[in-house]
Amino acid sequence: MTPFSDVARAAYCPRQLYYARREDDRAVPPDARARTDLAYRYPALADAPDATLRRLPLRRSPAAYRRNLDRLRERDDYDRLADPERERAFVSGKDCHGTIHKVLSPTGDDPPVPTVVSPGEPPENGVWEPQSVRAVAAAKALAWEREREVPRALVEYPSVGAVREVRLTTRKKAAYRRALRAARAIDGPPSRVDDDRCSACDYRGQCGVGRRSFRSLLG
Template identity: 55%
Template structure:
């Protein structure tokens, strides 16, 4: 039986979904450390309920990207979700998942109860499937999620599915700087996008071809090395 390929970091898939050439340079330079502000942004995702009543002055000191009034309005809409209580108080935080093809962190697992020793308790087949979430420190598009985050959400869901041995039909992408949460369903289209990126990463050999979407590269930290005259990987990934 042929040996199964090593699993790929989910963060690498997200970079490759943006631009395979960016992943090449990030690997070359071992450049996977997120900006310092990311930790502060992720903290917002665990404070929604408190932030709903936070003053304008206090909100101004947090890394939100909209006005305090807009932020509270967005959180009011968020509070109407059926899964709001789980988003506010998830069963498991920062769960490391290793699937058949990829591995990485789900920032929250909704619908999962931790064991007393803090390990994840597998949900039974009779209970609704758990929902993984990823937290993006960037700005959401007008609808849906950006392509790198869509691929990342599918990857997290598939890794969780592999561990639980049951289908995971959706994942969530949280944009806490805006107080917005979007759903990514594991549709045929979304799974196909994930598989294309997985194949791209596994087949990379040498420097990938330059992207034709040069608008991605305007603020890219590798633009001088890359040579493409060209919005930033970190911007689209929500890390800028």
């Protein structure tokens, strides 16, 4: 059984996953955890004064963040985002397991919706591929648990106040399967990558990409 986090890392860089697996402590860093925790505070943050928001690890100014939360409150699923059926739910599927940050309750004939919370910035459109792969893994595991199809998931960026949808299209499911195969195949250091992913990784020293200026395989 492969963790969601391993599949997401493999989608980004299998060599990064190889080094991450060798770490004794793979806990989420405190700053990332603090940003993730913002996803459980939307109602309070939407009406918080500037002084309160400035003390939080936001990636937007208080005014911009409040505008984003106002748009978030216009979503049909906002009430379920603010008060989900389950929080930090451990789910085990046929191939993967891990924690789903939120499970939004079913509505009518529609199935439940898993959400993945990211402490980072979203791209201009959609979501980053590792997060998309993790969202697909979460949806497939939840579908296995509930014994029903789960055709979509959400990725939340709470330090920005944005939520993006991931549909389980043929293309996205194929990317998930590639990442799953890559994660399962690792038994030694995979080949190095040679692009901008190397500029912000914690494993530059071990990886040996000496010509890079910061790190080596984004985490």
